Amino acid sequence: GAGVSQTPSNKVTEKGKYVELRCDPISGHTALYWYRQSLGQGPEFLIYFQGTGAADDSGLPNDRFFAVRPEGSVSTLKIQRTERGDSAVYLCASSSGRGGDQYFGPGTRLLVL
Amino acid sequence: AQSVTQLGSHVSVSEGALVLLRCNYSSSVPPYLFWYVQYPNQGLQLLLKYTTGATLVKGINGFEAEFKKSETSFHLTKPSAHMSDAAEYFCAVSMNYGGSQGNLIFGKGTKLSVKP
Numbered sequence: 328g329a330g331v332s333q334t335p336s337n338k339v340t341e342k343g344k345y346v347e348l349r350c351d352p353i354s355g356h357t358a359l360y361w362y363r364q365s366l367g368q369g370p371e372f373l374i375y376f377q378g379t380g381a382a383d384d385s386g387l388p389n390d391r392f393f394a395v396r397p398e399g400s401v402s403t404l405k406i407q408r409t410e411r412g413d414s415a416v417y418l419c420a421s422s423s424g425r426g427g428d429q430y431f432g433p434g435t436r437l438l439v440l
Numbered sequence: 441a442q443s444v445t446q447l448g449s450h451v452s453v454s455e456g457a458l459v460l461l462r463c464n465y466s467s468s469v470p471p472y473l474f475w476y477v478q479y480p481n482q483g484l485q486l487l488l489k490y491t492t493g494a495t496l497v498k499g500i501n502g503f504e505a506e507f508k509k510s511e512t513s514f515h516l517t518k519p520s521a522h523m524s525d526a527a528e529y530f531c532a533v534s535m536n537y538g539g540s541q542g543n544l545i546f547g548k549g550t551k552l553s554v555k556p
Contacts, residue, residue: 331483360543369444369530369546370484383543418484429544431476431483 329353331432333419339438340409348404348435352421359402360429361394362418370418376402377425409439442467442533446547454555459503459518461550463531466512473514474532474544475505484530490514501525526554 332351340346352359358377362370372386376396384394391409396402406413416436420429447462465471472491476484488499495507501524505516514531530549535542 362544367449367548369532369548370544372543372545375543386543420484425542428486428489431485433481433483 331419331421331430333417333432333435335435336433337436337438339440341440342409342411344409344439346406346409346437348406348417348437350402350404350419350421350432352400352402352419353430354400356421356423356427356430357399358422358424358427358429359396360420360422361402361404362420364416364418364434366415373404406437409437411439413437414439442471442535442545444531444533444545444547446529446531446550448550449548450551450553452553452555453521455523456520459516459521459525459552461516461529461531461552463505463514463516463547464512465514465531465533467533467535469535470509471533471535473505473507474534475499475503475514475516476530476532476546478528478530478549480527487516487529521552521554523554523556526552528552 334349361373364370375383379399391407393405416434418434420431422429443466445464474489475487488497490497490507498504503518528549528551531547532544
């Protein structure tokens with residue numbers, strides 16, 4: 328079946344602009360995670376959704392970052408007033424529940440100029 | 441707090457040679473342990489995981505890892521490297537929430553090169 332998909336695959340923006348990154352999880356997966364992978368680093372946890380609600384947003388670096396999952400399926404990560412330091416690959420993962428294995432999408436590569 | 445240390449950002453082996461990628465973790469409670477592989481321009485793929493039970497875990501593509509609590513290690517091995525094993529490998533840990541895994545905490549990754 329279809330895996331986790333993320334759009335766009337690449338995004339180039341200018342400092343100060345607003346961006347939205349989309350994640351389509353595996354159908355039926357109730358848990359959804361966002362991670363950020365900076366160059367030369369492992370992925371770092373940002374936020375976890377169980378259904379429509381953000382169960383854990385402790386990894387969001389500051390209030391410029393926000394994520395939603397209004398219908399418990401697709402999720403959007405929103406970044407306001409982007410900074411050059413936000414440049415990274417943003418990864419989305421989904422699982423069948425809190426205890427399930429996480430399946431990752433290919434990521435969105437964000438470059439802030 | 442949990443953390444993961446992967447020794448060696450780059451490892452190079454010859455085709456047919458043993459692959460050994462090292463991972464050490466710190467955790468105040470017994471964690472769940474994972475190895476993921478990332479091929480260029482692809483998402484992370486789960487290779488294997490340890491939750492409970494047998495400490496030697498077998499995964500896909502001939503890889504295996506052994507959980508050693510006394511050494512807080514979870515090293516990844518493969519007896520004979522293949523060219524297709526060239527990729528970046530990430531060790532990760534998560535909390536054990538009453539039998540369910542939580543958010544993943546990753547190491548910095550080890551890039552494996554395989555020479556013909």
